[in-house]
Amino acid sequence: MSDGMERDVVAPRRRPVTLRDVAEDAGVSVATASKALNDQGRMTAETRTRIQEAARRLGFRPNGLAQSLLRRRSFTVGMLTNDTYGRFSLPVMAGISEALVDNGVSVFLCNVEDDPRLGQLHVDAMLEKRVDGIIATGKRLDRRLPIDLSKLGVPVIYAFTEPDADAIAFVSDDEGGARLAVEHLVRLGRRRIVHVTGPARFAVVHQRAAAYRAVLAEAGLAAPAVMMGSWTESWGREAADILFAPQGEKPDAIFCGNDQIARGVIDGLRERGIDVPGAVGVVGFDNWEIVATQSRPPLTTVDMNLVSLGREAGMTLLSLVDGKPVEPGIRKLPCRLVVRQSCGRPPDG
Amino acid sequence: MSDGMERDVVAPRRRPVTLRDVAEDAGVSVATASKALNDQGRMTAETRTRIQEAARRLGFRPNGLAQSLLRRRSFTVGMLTNDTYGRFSLPVMAGISEALVDNGVSVFLCNVEDDPRLGQLHVDAMLEKRVDGIIATGKRLDRRLPIDLSKLGVPVIYAFTEPDADAIAFVSDDEGGARLAVEHLVRLGRRRIVHVTGPARFAVVHQRAAAYRAVLAEAGLAAPAVMMGSWTESWGREAADILFAPQGEKPDAIFCGNDQIARGVIDGLRERGIDVPGAVGVVGFDNWEIVATQSRPPLTTVDMNLVSLGREAGMTLLSLVDGKPVEPGIRKLPCRLVVRQSCGRPPDG
DNA sequence: GCGTCAAGAGAAAAGGTTTTCTCAACGCCT
DNA sequence: AGGCGTTGAGAAAACCTTTTCTCTTGACGC
Known part of the structure; x- marks a missing residue:
């Protein structure tokens, strides 16, 4: 050759x-x-x-590192999460990214897995890379990230996770979401509405249960004891077994703490030959499409609008980076009810 | 005051x-x-x-931007994905991150959603930020990302997605994975094994089907026609209905193209009163824990080892960045069978 | 014709770090 | 005493871009 x-x-x-x-x-x-x-x-x-x-012909592309060095702004933010499967943090991330990409800001995603060493490692890396800000996200509102972010000298925003004191946070309005669900059931004429939800150690369990009780009280209905268990389908099936055991009054609606529980409940009811939504209406929480659309019937459920939540968080972080003052505090963003077929049609529909 | x-x-x-x-x-x-x-x-x-x-006392932290500018190395890589829900790309990302974090390398995660404009936007942002390399990931092996990455002047690695020509790629060994599943069923003494899988337009559907046929041929068993449908539970249930219609010979094992189909099959069988694994063994694919562990019985399924795949991709990218030569080509990484309870115990167990 | 002004373009500093080169001082050997 | 090697530390260049300041040139008004 x-x-x-x-x-x-x-x-x-x-x-x-x-x-x-x-x-x-x-x-x-x-x-x-x-x-x-x-x-x-x-x-x-x-x-x-x-x-x-000439620039076009040569394929010139400005060196962002040099620009950042000069502008003292890296056009980069870091996102911390402990949500391995991304069930919650990916929608949030999508919203953040949506808010930032048009400003040329990219996002470092770091999964810290509740491991303080790993968290410190990632935070150090972010800080050395001079991220303009950090967004902390969690898999649930109650579990704190394993690092203190308050003294970093960089703007920090919490999204869908428990914030440190005096921080800026965006979370879903769980009371409001639960209200939507229960009010929907009441409006459809359901009279005996029970609540099957997750473990008592989760703050959201209590927030939603409080709203559940409040709505029933306002409607003049009795509120049976809240049934707490795990966030799983098997707990949903078990709850259905308990509720429809031979003796006792049967509910005509079940408000579930998440879609997996709801799915378990629906499966349990079907196996007992109980018609959903005919005899019992079921509402879930999370709008996890893969579960909600594949259950039989498809699940009416509460969507926490995580993408909007992420978008808000991203836009607020941008203001902060631009030096605009932002009040600290927790902002609750509204949920939305996604009506499918597990409750029957609304009377006016 | x-x-x-x-x-x-x-x-x-x-x-x-x-x-x-x-x-x-x-x-x-x-x-x-x-x-x-x-x-x-x-x-x-x-x-x-x-x-x-003095450095310690003052809280000095070197400015990574300045270091990167000098070293011509940003200690940053970009990851592109079109997998919105992160079902596949998050485990891959976890592996990548694992391989890189100890070298101080952070990862930009960019979801490009099959949108070429968005893809270009993110790739431009990465290039300006002087990423050391790019990893392209997809939700399925067959859908190409909407951008050409071959002329970027930056090392590119494909992970779990269809690569461009002459690229370096890591994918799962789907033939091998299917082999594991079918051989397991054969070893357990199943004689009439059918294959229920996803749409024909997916390359993996044909790869797995070929392995399925090969294993049956080697075992001297007949291979019924492969049943292709969608990747959903409802297709699994429908397939169960077809297979166990009154007339015709019934299978004693079903190898499913993913865990959702398997779950649908199992639900369909249970509703017909057919015992799993007693009468019929079922194997899934993906080891999506949330589905596999919650099906009844828990699902024996093929795990594609996506975390290792990501780790390999990350380590290879690092070599590339260090200037070490790497042969182009597609590397198939082995799968692993996760035995739960949907097939019965192996005879030697 | 002289002063003023604007236009057009370049020199230089800045941003923070690393690395090579230079330099001063000192001890030691012959 | 002169030469040499060594040690400790600083000056300066390099990385690449942006921005301010300066300078030259030509035009124009009086």
């Missing part, structure tokens, strides 16, 4: 073209080149287009 | 302490300070500790 082009095992790493290369190509100084490309400064139109043309 | 300390609405942004501050504090030049902190150069032990002490 001739000594012609050999195929490399890996694409050759060519030196990136710098502003200096562009300037030389166009026969001007780097200062002029910079101004030409940023539409700043004064120069003849001819000069400007000549420089821009 | 006196003009004492007022509480700020937001933590004050103090100027970060630089090497220069440390040097001044210790009464040396920045050059010396740098060497002291990096354990380089020569100086008296007293000088070195004095500088290190």
Whole structure:
């Protein structure tokens, strides 16, 4: 073979073209080149287009590191999460990313797994990379991230996780969400509504239970004792067994603490030959589509609007980075009821 | 009130302490300070500790942007995915992160949603931020990302997604995984094994089906026609209905293309009063724990080892970044069978 | 014709770190 | 005493871009 082009095992790493290369190509100084490309400064139109043309031809791409160094702004934020499966943090991340991408801001995603060492490692890496801000997310509202973020010298926002004192946080309005669900059942004429939910150690369990009781009280209905268990389908099935044991009054609606429980309840009812929604209406929580749409019948459930929550968090972080003052405190964002077929149709529908 | 300390609405942004501050504090030049902190150069032990002490006291943290600019290495990689729910890309990401975090490398996660504009936006942002490399991930092996990554001048690795020509890719060994599943059923003495799987347009559907047929042929068993449908529980239930319609020979094992189908099959069988694993053994694919552990009985299924796959991808990217040559090509990583209770016990167990 | 002004472009500093080179001082050997 | 090697530390360049300041040149008004 001739000594012609050999195929490399890996694409050759060519030196990136710098502003200096562009300037030389166009026969001007780097200062002029910079101004030409940023539409700043004064120069003849001819000069400007000549420089821009050179940049285009050479494939010039400004070095963000140099820009960041100068602007003291990296256009980068870090996101911390302990939600391994991303069930909650991915929608939040999507919203954050949506809010930031048009400003050229990228997101470091770091899963810290409730491991303080790992958390410190990631936070240190972020800080050295001079992130403009940090967003802390969690899998549940009650579990704190394993690191103290309050003294970092960088804006921090909490999204869907328990904030430190005096922090800025966005969480879902769980009381409001529970209200939507229970009011929906009441409006459909259900009279004996029970609540099957997760473990008592979760704050949201109590928030939702309180709203459940409040709505029933307002409607003049009795509130049976809240049934707490795990966040699983099997607990849902077990709850259905308990509720429809031979003796005792049977409910005509079940408000579940998450979609998995609801799915378990629905499966349990079907196996007992109880019609959903005919005899019993069921509402879930989370709107986890993969569960909610595949249950039989498809599940009416509360959506926490996590994408909007993320978007809000992202936009607020941006304000903070721009130096605008933001009141600390917890902002509760409204939920939304997604009506499918597990409750029957609303009377006015 | 006196003009004492007022509480700020937001933590004050103090100027970060630089090497220069440390040097001044210790009464040396920045050059010396740098060497002291990096354990380089020569100086008296007293000088070195004095500088290190000053750095510690002042809370000095080197500016990664400046370091990156100099080293031409940002210690940052970008990850592109089109897997909105993170079902596949999050485990891959976990593996990547695991491989990189100890080298101080952080990961930009970008969801591009099959949108070329969004993809270009994110890729541009990455390139300007001078990522050391890019990892492309997809939700399925067959759907290509909506951008051409081959001419970026940056190392690119594909993980669990269809690579461009001459690229480096890590994918799961779907033939091998299917083999594990079917061989397991054969070993347990199942004789009529059917395969219920996803849509024909997926490459993996054909790969797994081929392995399924091969194993049956090797065992001298007949291979009924592969049943292709959607990746859903409802297709699994429908398939169960078809297979156990009154007439015709009934299978004694079902190999399913994913865990959701398997779950649908199991539910369908239970509703027909057919015992799993007594009468019929069922194997799934993906080891999606939330589905596999909550089905009744818990599902024996194929795990694609996505975390290891991510780890391999991350380590290979690191080699590439270090300039080590890597053969292009597709590497298939082995799967692993997770035995639960949907097939009965192996005879030797 | 001289002073004023604007336009167009470049020089230089800044941002924070690393690294190479230089320099001064000192001890030691012949 | 002169030369040499060693040790400790600093100066300066480099990385790449942006921005301010300065400078030159030509036009224009009086």
